[in-house]
Amino acid sequence: MNVLLAIPARYGSSRFEGKPLVDIKGKTMVQRVVEQCLKVQHLTDYSIDVVVATDDERIVNHVKPYCAVVMTSLAHESGTDRIAEVAAKLNKNYDIVVNVQGDEPLIHPEQILQVIRCFTQPGTKIATLIKPMAYSQELASANTIKCVVNNALKALYFSRHLIPFYRSQQETEERTFYKHIGLYGFLPEVLKEVTQLLPSLLEKAECLEQLRWLENGYEIQTALTHFENISVDSPSDLLRVLNQL
DSSP: OEEEEEEEEOSOOSSSTTGGGOEETTEEHHHHHHHHHHHGGGTOSSEEEEEEEESOHHHHHHHTTTSEEEEOOTTOSSHHHHHHHHHHHHTOOOSEEEEEOTTOTTOOHHHHHHHHHGGGSTTOOEEEEEEEEEOOHHHHSTTSOEEEEOTTOBEEEEESSOSSOOSSHHHHHHSEEEEEEEEEEEOHHHHHHHTTSOOOHHHHHHTOTHHHHHHTTOOOEEEEOOOOOOOOOSHHHHHHHHHHO
16 A cells, blocks of 8 residues: 655744744754654555655755655645645555644654554545543633544544533533544545535634535544644644653
C-alpha cells in the first residue's frame, strides 16, 4: 500500500504568523512534525512518503535539507486544498493521502498509523481520530472541537459547542465526550472530490470544513486515540507544547 503523509505549512497565519518556523527547543515546529511522520516508516510495511506542502519560499528553503517539499498556490482556503494540489502534482498512485497538520508538533506516529489502518475497514473513504475525555474547561472551550459518533464510530457531527447536551451539570460531569484530533486520511479520489465542494451552511456556522463533507453525504470513520495533542494556534499554545517537552 502506498501512503502519502502531506504536511500543510502556511507561513501567513492570521493568529500566529510564521509559526511553522518557530523554534521549539532547537527545532522548528515543521521539522518536529516531519520527524514524527518519518517515524511511521518504521512502524509498518506500507510504503510511506512524507512531503511538506507550503506557499512560502522561507519554508521551502528550511525544509529541503531533510524532507521533500512542494510549493503550492497562495489561493488555498484550507490545508485540505493544499494537500490535494500536492497529491496531484506528485502524480503517483497513492492508496491513501493523510493530512498531518503542520501545527501539531506532538503528534504521535502511532496516531498517524491508526488513521491509515482505518482504511482496512471496507467502505472507508475518509478517516480521523477522536479522544475520549471527561468534562473540563478545556473541553468546553470553543477552540476544542467535539465529535459525536454512531455505534460504528462513524462521525455524526462535529461542533465547537459541547455535544451532546446534558440537562444537568452532574450528568455532564459524569459522561464521556470525544475531542476531535485534526488528522485526516482520504482515498485520493475522495480528496479530489471534497475540494470541489462549495462551502456549506453548517461549515460556515461552525468554521469546520469537515461539516461540508458530512452535509454532502460523505461518511467519516473515526478511531479512538488516548494520546494527548496540542494544536499550536497561538503563542500561548506554544507555551503548552514547551511544557510537554
